[in-house]
Amino acid sequence: MFVGLLSAVSGHASVIMPPSRNAIDAVEPGTPWSGGKHPPVGSIMPYSSTCTNGTNGVCLNGQSAFWFNQGCTIGCKKCTGNGSRLPNNDQCPGEPKPPQSAMLDPQFRTTNQHTTPGSEQDFWKFYPWRAPGTAPVYDSCGMAGGSPVPGFNAGEYNTTRYAKQGDLGSALPPHPSGTVWRRGATAKARWQQSANHGGGYQYRLCPASEPLTEACFRKTPLALAVSTHALRHADPSKDKAIDATVVTSGGGKGWVRWPYPNYDEGQCDYVVPAGKHCGSGCPGCGPPLFAADGACPCDCDKKYPGLPAGNTDNATFPDPGGGDPNRDFVIEDTLRVPSDIPAGEWVLGWRWDAEMTSQIWTSCSDITII
Numbered sequence: 146m147f148v149g150l151l152s153a154v155s156g157h158a159s160v161i162m163p164p165s166r167n168a169i170d171a172v173e174p175g176t177p178w179s180g181g182k183h184p185p186v187g188s189i190m191p192y193s194s195t196c197t198n199g200t201n202g203v204c205l206n207g208q209s210a211f212w213f214n215q216g217c218t219i220g221c222k223k224c225t226g227n228g229s230r231l232p233n234n235d236q237c238p239g240e241p242k243p244p245q246s247a248m249l250d251p252q253f254r255t256t257n258q259h260t261t262p263g264s265e266q267d268f269w270k271f272y273p274w275r276a277p278g279t280a281p282v283y284d285s286c287g288m289a290g291g292s293p294v295p296g297f298n299a300g301e302y303n304t305t306r307y308a309k310q311g312d313l314g315s316a317l318p319p320h321p322s323g324t325v326w327r328r329g330a331t332a333k334a335r336w337q338q339s340a341n342h343g344g345g346y347q348y349r350l351c352p353a354s355e356p357l358t359e360a361c362f363r364k365t366p367l368a369l370a371v372s373t374h375a376l377r378h379a380d381p382s383k384d385k386a387i388d389a390t391v392v393t394s395g396g397g398k399g400w401v402r403w404p405y406p407n408y409d410e411g412q413c414d415y416v417v418p419a420g421k422h423c424g425s426g427c428p429g430c431g432p433p434l435f436a437a438d439g440a441c442p443c444d445c446d447k448k449y450p451g452l453p454a455g456n457t458d459n460a461t462f463p464d465p466g467g468g469d470p471n472r473d474f475v476i477e478d479t480l481r482v483p484s485d486i487p488a489g490e491w492v493l494g495w496r497w498d499a500e501m502t503s504q505i506w507t508s509c510s511d512i513t514i515i
């Protein structure tokens with residue numbers, strides 16, 4: 146049996162069913178996010194949140210899509226908080242990289258599919274999806290704003306009484322969702338995205354009585370029980386199933402590829418020369434912050450001659466959603482609940498490893514397994 150609130154947020158991505166701890170500011174009366182409101186988040190690079198939940202109900206997701214990890218590249222011991230999207234951006238060049246066996250098979254890429262793995266043209270090669278689950282995170286339930294201090298590329302969080310910039314999601318109080326899963330049965334979970342950075346994701350479990358760490362979550366990954374995703378709309382007549390792609394070879398076996406291509410976001414960054422400033426027009430780009438000087442947006446192939454555009458090849462990865470630019474639906478996955486785990490209180494973790502950025506979204510939902 147599954148019981149849960151259905152909600153969604155526009156601005157990166159988040160799990161919406163079961164409702165997560167990260168959405169806790171939405172249930173506090175009187176906050177800007179109570180009652181289903183979704184005002185902009187952050188002042189450096191404000192993100193407005195729209196809401197679709199697969200029903201006509203009220204969305205109660207708060208700032209949950211702003212709990213993530215920024216500046217996280219494979220082979221590094223820790224995240225840096227630097228979300229600059231610089232080509233070939235190894236944020237720990239002196240540290241060893243995973244062996245080739247841990248790297249993603251090229252057939253499961255979501256971008257730059259036709260470049261030689263590890264080459265200069267394969268310039269997203271250090272970002273999390275290229276070795277799923279191995280890049281470090283600040284926290285397995287996310288960090289408020291993605292880094293200890295606010296930054297460009299949407300790394301900012303609006304303070305509530307529950308959390309402020311840099312707080313850890315694992316320290317949030319449990320947020321009982323009323324969700325009950327049965328051992329050996331199937332269960333459903335939902336998520337939504339608006340900012341598509343490619344890559345892929347995984348659901349996993351950790352006992353609520355244990356520290357919510359990557360070591361704990363890695364012990365109990367969850368597999369899809371069916372080979373499709375369900376797209377759920379407020380108008381059920383628009384619902385449809387699309388194929389799911391599970392990684393079956395190379396590193397990341399069992400992880401699920403992001404189901405939507407990104408044809409138009411081959412966006413790199415560049416560091417502005419000394420004495421000049423980024424003129425991209427974002428609220429924090431001008432004085433006194435000049436927040437984008439280390440991450441001024443540009444077209445990858447135009448700013449860096451010899452590099453590809455840095456987005457998805459539509460012949461290799463066609464859009465299964467019918468080209469809906471608004472993504473006015475949620476994605477529902479059917480999961481298999483292990484039969485050999487103890488009954489009790491558990492935390493469902495969701496980890497999205499991006500491929501076009503050094504970002505990892507992580508969230509945690511409290512559930513009961515019987």
